[in-house]
Amino acid sequence: MICVEGVSHSIGKTEILHDISVEIPKGKVTALVGPNGAGKSTLLSLIGRLMPLQSGRISVDGADTVQTPSRDLARLMAILSQTNTLGSRLRVRELVAFGRWPHHQGRPTAEDVQQVNDALVALDLIALGDRFLEALSGGQRQRAFIAMALAQGADWLLLDEPLAALDMAFARRIMAQLVTLRAAGRSVVVVVHDINHAAVWADHIVAMKAGRIAAEGPPQAVCTSKVLGDIYGMDLRVTEIDGKPLVLHHL
Amino acid sequence: MDRRLTALTGALVVACAAYLFWGLGPRWQFILGLRAPKLAGMLLVGAAIAVATMVFQTLCRNRVLTPQIMGFDALYILMQTALVAGLGVGGYAGLSLSAKFGIEVVFMTLAALMLFGTLLGRGTQDIARLVLTGVIFGVMFRSFSGFLARIIDPNAFAVVQAASFASFTAIEPALLPVTGALCIGTIGVALWMAPRLDVLALGQPIAVSLGLAHDRLVIVALIMVAVLVSVATALVGPIAFFGLLVSGLAHELTGSARHARLLPMAILVGCLMLVIGQTLFERFLGLQSTLSVVIEFAGGVFFLWLLLKGRMR
Numbered sequence: 102m103i104c105v106e107g108v109s110h111s112i113g114k115t116e117i118l119h120d121i122s123v124e125i126p127k128g129k130v131t132a133l134v135g136p137n138g139a140g141k142s143t144l145l146s147l148i149g150r151l152m153p154l155q156s157g158r159i160s161v162d163g164a165d166t167v168q169t170p171s172r173d174l175a176r177l178m179a180i181l182s183q184t185n186t187l188g189s190r191l192r193v194r195e196l197v198a199f200g201r202w203p204h205h206q207g208r209p210t211a212e213d214v215q216q217v218n219d220a221l222v223a224l225d226l227i228a229l230g231d232r233f234l235e236a237l238s239g240g241q242r243q244r245a246f247i248a249m250a251l252a253q254g255a256d257w258l259l260l261d262e263p264l265a266a267l268d269m270a271f272a273r274r275i276m277a278q279l280v281t282l283r284a285a286g287r288s289v290v291v292v293v294h295d296i297n298h299a300a301v302w303a304d305h306i307v308a309m310k311a312g313r314i315a316a317e318g319p320p321q322a323v324c325t326s327k328v329l330g331d332i333y334g335m336d337l338r339v340t341e342i343d344g345k346p347l348v349l350h351h352l
Numbered sequence: 353m354d355r356r357l358t359a360l361t362g363a364l365v366v367a368c369a370a371y372l373f374w375g376l377g378p379r380w381q382f383i384l385g386l387r388a389p390k391l392a393g394m395l396l397v398g399a400a401i402a403v404a405t406m407v408f409q410t411l412c413r414n415r416v417l418t419p420q421i422m423g424f425d426a427l428y429i430l431m432q433t434a435l436v437a438g439l440g441v442g443g444y445a446g447l448s449l450s451a452k453f454g455i456e457v458v459f460m461t462l463a464a465l466m467l468f469g470t471l472l473g474r475g476t477q478d479i480a481r482l483v484l485t486g487v488i489f490g491v492m493f494r495s496f497s498g499f500l501a502r503i504i505d506p507n508a509f510a511v512v513q514a515a516s517f518a519s520f521t522a523i524e525p526a527l528l529p530v531t532g533a534l535c536i537g538t539i540g541v542a543l544w545m546a547p548r549l550d551v552l553a554l555g556q557p558i559a560v561s562l563g564l565a566h567d568r569l570v571i572v573a574l575i576m577v578a579v580l581v582s583v584a585t586a587l588v589g590p591i592a593f594f595g596l597l598v599s600g601l602a603h604e605l606t607g608s609a610r611h612a613r614l615l616p617m618a619i620l621v622g623c624l625m626l627v628i629g630q631t632l633f634e635r636f637l638g639l640q641s642t643l644s645v646v647i648e649f650a651g652g653v654f655f656l657w658l659l660l661k662g663r664m665r
């Protein structure tokens with residue numbers, strides 16, 4: 102379980118998060134949703150210790166993210182942020198292999214090589230393995246980064262907008278992949294832009310608005326025209342297909 | 353790949369031998385005594401600048417920046433000018449070499465940490481701001497030393513000038529033991545940290561996610577860069593584009609992003625260029641010019657080539 106208690110965060114004088122307390126259940130796929138600027142990425146970065154925590158407390162499976170050594174946390178959770186600028190010119194396979202770093206610290210074993218291969222297969226990257234990242238399209242590069250996070254083999258996988266730049270086939274495939282991970286006993290927290298991906302694939306949804314938690318619960322409870330309409334400030338029609346809510350936000 | 357390393361090592365040994373033993377003549381003991389320290393100095397400078405540039409580029413995640421472009425050499429000149437202005441020519445000349453060197457290393461390290469530590473420590477992705485900061489500081493240091501140079505007397509200015517131009521001919525043998533120990537120690541640490549530098553190059557978010565002690569490593573790397581640049585500038589004076597030339601060639605020759613391969617390659621390239629260049633100058637061109645001028649020229653052309661080829665990131 103990820104436990105966030107009383108976390109506030111400001112950048113300059115702008116307060117991004119206001120006293121947030123939330124629990125993210127273990128062994129589930131949790132989707133973070135909300136309008137632009139709601140603080141989703143900030144919350145995810147704070148959980149993933151990418152930014153220093155200003156106030157409050159965050160723990161992942163009981164391990165405090167401030168006090169626990171970063172190396173131990175790396176085996177507990179993998180976080181992938183929205184934009185990644187690399188300093189070195191890498192091939193896809195080399196990048197994904199870095200995901201195993203927390204386990205081998207520079208001396209990969211046969212087990213590590215196997216895990217990297219599995220991650221490449223999972224994201225259909227075998228054929229691109231020897232290509233340089235800069236010679237890939239945005240979506241292909243995004244898949245390579247997701248494969249790296251996957252190869253890290255951590256219990257928790259935190260992904261910030263992994264579906265950005267992906268075509269719909271790969272978007273669905275990645276969400277399905279995350280659900281398989283849950284079946285393997287791992288937990289996933291994912292920021293998604295398209296509410297329907299959250300509605301269909303997530304077990305738990307945390308909706309944010311203006312730096313506060315606006316709603317949380319299973320998709321059926323959060324994805325209603327009342328709740329979402331309030332959060333996004335628009336009229337929404339919600340129907341149901343195969344027992345899953347479907348938000349008709351285009352209409 | 354490893355064949356290239358072996359070939360370059362062989363070439364370096366041959367080049368060193370050629371520099372030492374070519375045209376010795378009857379008074380060989382005397383001449384060897386002159387050449388050996390100079391050779392040692394060149395090897396130290398070549399290796400120091402090579403490693404400093406590679407580590408700095410990893411820190412900035414950019415292949416065109418070098419510590420020199422970011423104003424480290426301007427800081428060195430400012431320090432020389434300030435020392436001469438503060439102590440006078442007599443005081444400056446009277447400073448013991450090791451004291452002067454000690455001051456320089458400590459000061460450069462502190463300044464580097466202050467200038468770039470805050471910028472890089474926060475894992476800024478903002479290369480433009482980083483470059484701009486470096487350029488602005490560079491201009492500021494140069495203007496300061498220009499100002500100081502105008503108010504000191506002409507004799508003192510001549511001393512400053514002598515200290516602010518790179519010269520491989522005037523390597524001070526007395527400095528070699530201290531600089532050598534510092535330089536070899538720092539390069540050893542850099543080689544030992546090579547796998548961690550690979551992770552550092554992935555950028556702050558990924559490095560942190562992979563459990564690297566990012567901020568601490570940034571500071572250690574900055575200290576290494578500052579020490580190595582100080583060693584090189586104290587021995588021969590500032591050389592701007594040499595590091596760029598070396599790192600660019602090392603990248604082209606290895607075709608790998610692994611520091612465990614890049615660093616040794618850069619060291620070999622750096623040493624080889626200096627030794628061959630200096631041999632040619634001393635034997636064929638009769639010391640008509642200085643090596644640094646040619647290196648700067650070649651480096652500048654290479655810099656333009658990198659820009660035009662779009663390798664600047």
